Amino acid sequence: MNTVRLKFERVGVFPLVLLFAVYSLPVECLMNVKPFFGLRFWGAVDGFSHCFIGSIILFPLFREYTFKTYLLAFFSGGILDIDHIFVVHSIDFKDIMMLVERPPTHSLAFAMIAAGLAALVVTKKYKVFFFCWVFIAIAQHVARDCLTDVTPILYPYKQIMALSVWAYVLLQLGLFLLARTVGEDSALPFISQKYPKEAES
Numbered sequence: 001m002n003t004v005r006l007k008f009e010r011v012g013v014f015p016l017v018l019l020f021a022v023y024s025l026p027v028e029c030l031m032n033v034k035p036f037f038g039l040r041f042w043g044a045v046d047g048f049s050h051c052f053i054g055s056i057i058l059f060p061l062f063r064e065y066t067f068k069t070y071l072l073a074f075f076s077g078g079i080l081d082i083d084h085i086f087v088v089h090s091i092d093f094k095d096i097m098m099l100v101e102r103p104p105t106h107s108l109a110f111a112m113i114a115a116g117l118a119a120l121v122v123t124k125k126y127k128v129f130f131f132c133w134v135f136i137a138i139a140q141h142v143a144r145d146c147l148t149d150v151t152p153i154l155y156p157y158k159q160i161m162a163l164s165v166w167a168y169v170l171l172q173l174g175l176f177l178l179a180r181t182v183g184e185d186s187a188l189p190f191i192s193q194k195y196p197k198e199a200e201s
């Protein structure tokens, strides 16, 4: 009854890096100028892009995917933007897109704190996996916001509020490599809990 399972080993690093580049290049250029439609449309594109790019960066961490597992990785890349709703008191994409400066939760410091809290509340065998999941999901999101917005990535130090394209690409690559490095060992308990029979064999 289970569904198609996609493994990181079968996909490989290069197609994921290529997918990141092929998707990011036109979308980030268009996001910069927002040439047609309105702010709501670009707000939706931005939300989707956070989730989609997040799922690429996190792909090696989860190691293998059913549709449901992919959705977990996908939505974790965009969920940080809930903080905008609290700041602007609106769920309208147009209002959210009007927010000039991102809140302190859009920072690497918050990524560390949230990851630490996530690791605290799970049992020992899941700690590394949950820490890396939460940290990478938030850090890749914050890095991407630094391309187009005033984002306090190094909060409370607020001298650097944006990244150059190259710094952005290097940071995302670093997070992707982190996911790849820790994924193999840390995802095993997670996978064995989700698919016990296959993981034993």
Ligand SMILES: [Zn+2]
Pocket: 080, 081, 106, 141, 145
């Ligand atoms: Zn954001």
